[in-house]
Amino acid sequence: MRPVFSSLGSNYTAADSWYSLAGLFLSRFFPTLVTQQYSQIKTYFDATYEGETFFFYKGRDAIECALRASEVSSNDAVITQAFACYAVEEAIHRSGAEVVYADIAEKTSNLSLETIKAAQKQSSKPVKAVIVQYSLGCSLDTEAIAQWCKHNDIILIEDLAQGLGAKTFSGNEAGMVGDITIFSFGRDKMLDSVTGGACCLRTQSQREITKTAKWYATLEKPAVSMALTIQHLYPLVTICIRGSFRWGIGPVTVGKVLAFLAKKIGLLPTPLHAETSSASLFPLSFTLLLAHQIDGLEASLAHRRKIAQLYNQAFGNSAATFNQSVLEEGSYLRYPILVSNPTLIASKLAKRHIYVSDRWYRAAVDCSTLQCSSSYERGSAHRAERLAQRVLNLPTHRYITVEGAEQIVAAVQAAHS
Numbered sequence: 001m002r003p004v005f006s007s008l009g010s011n012y013t014a015a016d017s018w019y020s021l022a023g024l025f026l027s028r029f030f031p032t033l034v035t036q037q038y039s040q041i042k043t044y045f046d047a048t049y050e051g052e053t054f055f056f057y058k059g060r061d062a063i064e065c066a067l068r069a070s071e072v073s074s075n076d077a078v079i080t081q082a083f084a085c086y087a088v089e090e091a092i093h094r095s096g097a098e099v100v101y102a103d104i105a106e107k108t109s110n111l112s113l114e115t116i117k118a119a120q121k122q123s124s125k126p127v128k129a130v131i132v133q134y135s136l137g138c139s140l141d142t143e144a145i146a147q148w149c150k151h152n153d154i155i156l157i158e159d160l161a162q163g164l165g166a167k168t169f170s171g172n173e174a175g176m177v178g179d180i181t182i183f184s185f186g187r188d189k190m191l192d193s194v195t196g197g198a199c200c201l202r203t204q205s206q207r208e209i210t211k212t213a214k215w216y217a218t219l220e221k222p223a224v225s226m227a228l229t230i231q232h233l234y235p236l237v238t239i240c241i242r243g244s245f246r247w248g249i250g251p252v253t254v255g256k257v258l259a260f261l262a263k264k265i266g267l268l269p270t271p272l273h274a275e276t277s278s279a280s281l282f283p284l285s286f287t288l289l290l291a292h293q294i295d296g297l298e299a300s301l302a303h304r305r306k307i308a309q310l311y312n313q314a315f316g317n318s319a320a321t322f323n324q325s326v327l328e329e330g331s332y333l334r335y336p337i338l339v340s341n342p343t344l345i346a347s348k349l350a351k352r353h354i355y356v357s358d359r360w361y362r363a364a365v366d367c368s369t370l371q372c373s374s375s376y377e378r379g380s381a382h383r384a385e386r387l388a389q390r391v392l393n394l395p396t397h398r399y400i401t402v403e404g405a406e407q408i409v410a411a412v413q414a415a416h417s
């Protein structure tokens with residue numbers, strides 16, 4: 001079997017790697033060409049999500065934008081979910097607001113109205129905004145949450161970093177229900193241009209949009225040219241590593257040596273790492289790659305759905321899995337299954353060249369390999385902690401063929417027995 005990875009650039013083909021490198025060249029020597037394409041992307045987001053879209057270096061910058069547009073301050077609290085990565089908290093801290101973690105609902109990876117209400121009761125400050133995620137691409141009852149938010153004068157931010165293409169319980173498109181929709185175009189996301197984020201203001205007044213636009217006009221591009229070049233190389237480097245992962249003798253292979261060296265010289269930083277600590281503009285050099293990813297979005301969603309059906313047949317409707325409805329209405333960025341010892345199962349799968357140890361998430365608030373100190377209080381979100389101990393995500397990306405998915409199912413079942 002060809003090695004299978006849940007991440008390591010598995011969204012990229014040779015064409016993506018070409019667009020990534022060409023973007024670097026074109027943005028320097030033919031900037032108008034790139035600017036034109038950027039305008040088309042903005043038009044696409046404005047029209048699709050029916051609002052005014054601002055583009056950023058990272059998804060967390062987009063959350064910062066959403067909180068600024070909501071006029072969140074240090075007198076306020078923002079509710080977000082446990083079972084998340086630290087980047088969301090990082091963005092809330094930038095606004096000065098208190099982070100209030102709500103637990104996820106039973107048999108899902110997302111918030112529910114009940115868990116949000118419970119978190120609101122715990123908050124020492126008035127809640128100004130709620131951020132809902134469609135974690136792992138799973139669906140949620142956004143309409144019920146939106147209605148409650150509206151009633152309580154709370155801004156609802158839909159975070160589509162993982163949920164692009166999902167539907168809500170009522171069958172609406174994710175991102176079309178709340179006041180503000182944010183996106184991440186970071187590594188392993190549905191639209192993956194290595195880095196990037198966007199914030200679409202949907203229900204804000206013209207005064208609020210103008211205020212946000214004024215702030216946006218003061219931002220700079222990330223002034224880290226070496227780090228940016230490294231990110232442009234990421235698709236190519238990962239293609240080389242994945243392609244040569246089995247070339248070698250015994251456990252020593254070209255791909256493993258390449259991965260080791262690439263990590264050593266900083267070519268494979270954790271996606272949670274950001275060189276910037278405040279909002280920065282989207283680097284136009286990634287425009288080509290982002291446009292190419294948007295072109296492939298429908299096909300990618302259809303492919304993920306097809307692969308997920310196979311996982312569903314094997315693991316769905318069993319007591320160990322998520323609610324079927326949260327999966328079926330989702331976008332299947334990854335297919336979650338619950339196992340008693342995910343680390344052990346992942347290591348058994350690695351022996352069969354299936355590498356799924358990059359789990360979302362291994363803790364209620366996951367800091368990846370970074371040192372970060374989260375304000376999450378241990379024990380405050382039991383379901384999130386329990387899910388983090390048991391969840392394993394199966395890949396659905398373009399390199400998982402029907403045959404490959406069947407092999408993954410068989411390998412998981414064998415690892416369990």
Ligand SMILES: Cc1ncc(COP(=O)(O)O)c(C=O)c1O
Nearest residue numbers: 058059060087133159161184186
């Ligand atoms: C749900 C969610 N929101 C926001 C982010 C932040 O995205 P970025 O890494 O582009 O800042 C992430 C990152 O993975 C995420 O999973």
